[in-house]
Amino acid sequence: MAAFLSAGLGVLATSEPYTLTSSSWEPRLDSPFPSDPPTGAQVVAEPGKQGPKNPRVSSVTVQLEMKALWEEFNQLGTEMIVTKAGRRMFPTFQVKILGMDTLADYALLMDFVPLDDKRYRSGGRPGEAAGTAGGGARKSTPTCTLGYAFHSSAWLVAGRADPATPGRVHFHPDSPAKGAQWMRQIVSFDKLKLTNNLLDDNGHIILNSMHRYQPRFHVVFVDPRKDSERYAQENFKSFVFTETQFTAVTAYQNHRITQLKIASNPFAKGFRESDSDSWTVPPRALLSIPTRSHSG
Amino acid sequence: MAAFLSAGLGVLATSEPYTLTSSSWEPRLDSPFPSDPPTGAQVVAEPGKQGPKNPRVSSVTVQLEMKALWEEFNQLGTEMIVTKAGRRMFPTFQVKILGMDTLADYALLMDFVPLDDKRYRSGGRPGEAAGTAGGGARKSTPTCTLGYAFHSSAWLVAGRADPATPGRVHFHPDSPAKGAQWMRQIVSFDKLKLTNNLLDDNGHIILNSMHRYQPRFHVVFVDPRKDSERYAQENFKSFVFTETQFTAVTAYQNHRITQLKIASNPFAKGFRESDSDSWTVPPRALLSIPTRSHSG
DNA sequence: AGTTTGTCACCTAGGTGGCAAAGT
DNA sequence: ACTTTGCCACCTAGGTGACAAACT
Numbered sequence: 001m002a003a004f005l006s007a008g009l010g011v012l013a014t015s016e017p018y019t020l021t022s023s024s025w026e027p028r029l030d031s032p033f034p035s036d037p038p039t040g041a042q043v044v045a046e047p048g049k050q051g052p053k054n055p056r057v058s059s060v061t062v063q064l065e066m067k068a069l070w071e072e073f074n075q076l077g078t079e080m081i082v083t084k085a086g087r088r089m090f091p092t093f094q095v096k097i098l099g100m101d102t103l104a105d106y107a108l109l110m111d112f113v114p115l116d117d118k119r120y121r122s123g124g125r126p127g128e129a130a131g132t133a134g135g136g137a138r139k140s141t142p143t144c145t146l147g148y149a150f151h152s153s154a155w156l157v158a159g160r161a162d163p164a165t166p167g168r169v170h171f172h173p174d175s176p177a178k179g180a181q182w183m184r185q186i187v188s189f190d191k192l193k194l195t196n197n198l199l200d201d202n203g204h205i206i207l208n209s210m211h212r213y214q215p216r217f218h219v220v221f222v223d224p225r226k227d228s229e230r231y232a233q234e235n236f237k238s239f240v241f242t243e244t245q246f247t248a249v250t251a252y253q254n255h256r257i258t259q260l261k262i263a264s265n266p267f268a269k270g271f272r273e274s275d276s277d278s279w280t281v282p283p284r285a286l287l288s289i290p291t292r293s294h295s296g
Numbered sequence: 297m298a299a300f301l302s303a304g305l306g307v308l309a310t311s312e313p314y315t316l317t318s319s320s321w322e323p324r325l326d327s328p329f330p331s332d333p334p335t336g337a338q339v340v341a342e343p344g345k346q347g348p349k350n351p352r353v354s355s356v357t358v359q360l361e362m363k364a365l366w367e368e369f370n371q372l373g374t375e376m377i378v379t380k381a382g383r384r385m386f387p388t389f390q391v392k393i394l395g396m397d398t399l400a401d402y403a404l405l406m407d408f409v410p411l412d413d414k415r416y417r418s419g420g421r422p423g424e425a426a427g428t429a430g431g432g433a434r435k436s437t438p439t440c441t442l443g444y445a446f447h448s449s450a451w452l453v454a455g456r457a458d459p460a461t462p463g464r465v466h467f468h469p470d471s472p473a474k475g476a477q478w479m480r481q482i483v484s485f486d487k488l489k490l491t492n493n494l495l496d497d498n499g500h501i502i503l504n505s506m507h508r509y510q511p512r513f514h515v516v517f518v519d520p521r522k523d524s525e526r527y528a529q530e531n532f533k534s535f536v537f538t539e540t541q542f543t544a545v546t547a548y549q550n551h552r553i554t555q556l557k558i559a560s561n562p563f564a565k566g567f568r569e570s571d572s573d574s575w576t577v578p579p580r581a582l583l584s585i586p587t588r589s590h591s592g
Numbered sequence: 593a594g595t596t597t598g599t600c601a602c603c604t605a606g607g608t609g610g611c612a613a614a615g616t
Numbered sequence: 617a618c619t620t621t622g623c624c625a626c627c628t629a630g631g632t633g634a635c636a637a638a639c640t
Contacts, residue, residue: 081609083620083621084620090608121619122619209619251609251620258610265608268608270609270625270626271609271626383631383632417594417595492596546595547595547633558632558633561631561633562603562632563602563604563631565632566601566603566632
């Protein structure tokens with residue numbers, strides 16, 4: 001299926017750690033990680049300088065759904081489980097799209113870029129978190145080990161990142177489709193799964209456990225011209241929502257992340273306490289995840 | 297989504313009762329309905345004269361999956377439940393496709409045409425089935441009320457067909473896709489649902505209960521030419537498998553149909569008797585229904 | 593009397609985190 | 617000591633025919 005786009009994908013560099021390309025920022029206090037850019041500042045991501053763009057994509061605007069929930073997770077340091085068989089993300093990455101050419105064909109896809117070149121570990125005891133890290137190449141000073149309880153204590157830099165995994169992308173299953181179709185309702189990436197299996201042959205996204213990642217969202221205009229490869233650079237637009245960054249883990253490290261997942265993910269309802277009034281998330285966070293269908 | 301094809305759909309006439317356009321046939325004894333053409337004779341349907349065709353579709357060949365199971369149902373007189381919310385078909389219509397241009401785009405769709413202009417009812421007592429039908433406009437003589445037990449007794453003609461329902465079509469959700477993708481594995485129409493709700497707004501197939509229908513399968517080459525509407529007639533090819541014809545019902549009329557559904561549909565396992573050895577269907581009939589996915 | 597509707601118990605299919613055990 | 621794996625109970629989500637009640 002993805003053959004129609006393969007040429008255009010070369011333009012998405014996925015190997016180097018992601019850095020914000022636009023706007024300045026100041027250190028924030030609510031992140032458990034050093035040197036984090038601020039989040040939640042923009043409703044619609046500013047993709048920064050990407051060169052001249054086809055108006056078919058330059059006018060496209062994207063809105064992150066469940067933004068409040070993402071921010072709630074991000075303040076604790078979002079973790080996403082990776083398994084051999086592949087695990088969905090929660091929250092699910094969902095967007096509302098505006099500004100497409102209703103009659104043009106677009107493909108939507110996601111990929112994940114490393115947020116830094118570090119490997120983390122969940123070690124030590126509270127108090128010695130900042131000082132006793134192993135043979136790490138830690139450069140920046142960890143500014144905060146805030147008031148949340150880790151499974152053991154805190155995130156420590158454990159060294160340089162493991163070799164980069166194959167930089168896979170995930171096409172939304174409905175790709176390609178007309179702009180009108182994409183804009184009709186919320187687009188949900190609920191089929192996307194994360195795995196730590198380097199040999200995965202199910203097409204899942206391969207990530208290294210204990211590493212941090214930034215999801216990216218790409219809108220690609222399917223150029224009908226025969227020499228469309230020549231225009232690949234102008235025919236896509238990328239969006240980054242910093243509040244969706246996360247640490248890949250094989251088991252949750254921060255117990256408050258676990259509790260928030262249980263409180264907000266319908267599939268984890270079995271682990272909720274009987275009284276369902278003590279949620280920290282608003283009820284709308286529990287609304288069912290919209291899906292898109294072609295058959296209508 | 298279907299906009300790219302709407303012009304081409306006009307060529308599919310769905311209003312008049314379907315009749316076999318090719319080959320001769322003789323009366324058969326295993327059908328509970330009068331004047332039924334033979335079934336199961338051809339592995340691949342012969343669509344008959346459809347005018348000159350684009351080689352992109354003329355070389356396409358289609359093989360019905362679960363053929364043995366379809367025939368088993370057809371010998372009893374297949375019934376399909378229709379509900380207000382929409383009900384899936386069982387068996388599911390599934391095909392294996394050969395002969396497509398691997399690089400060309402195709403859309404696959406189904407529609408349903410009336411098999412005759414009659415309305416049926418499930419009336420009378422055994423023995424008086426053939427003679428005492430109500431004020432029907434019955435023209436042909438019912439030849440067989442074979443050795444199976446109806447809920448009451450037999451299918452009687454109850455009069456002329458109700459006004460034809462809106463002739464909806466169901467696009468396979470993966471449409472459009474490359475020939476290579478369609479041929480990679482079995483294509484399953486398991487998202488298709490039948491309804492008796494004339495006001496249905498879920499895009500389901502609308503049928504009249506107590507009427508007989510012939511499912512049809514259409515392969516449409518998505519012509520990249522700007523004036524593709526001009527070539528609509530040559531760009532599609534239709535296939536009919538007579539063993540898939542059925543009567544739409546709101547509740548099963550033939551108890552042997554019910555039992556065969558229970559025996560062969562995994563979702564009806566709850567109604568099976570404890571010993572699972574007394575099936576009349578081969579174990580392969582119970583294999584899971586393959587689905588196709590774009591995300592790989 | 594025949595047909596349709598809505599509810600139900602019982603399934604399939606698959607997404608949760610917990611947890612013990614294994615791995616490193 | 618920390619991380620990963622496999623299995624589990626418990627969910628969501630939705631596909632079955634049975635059945636009683638309603639409809640016509």
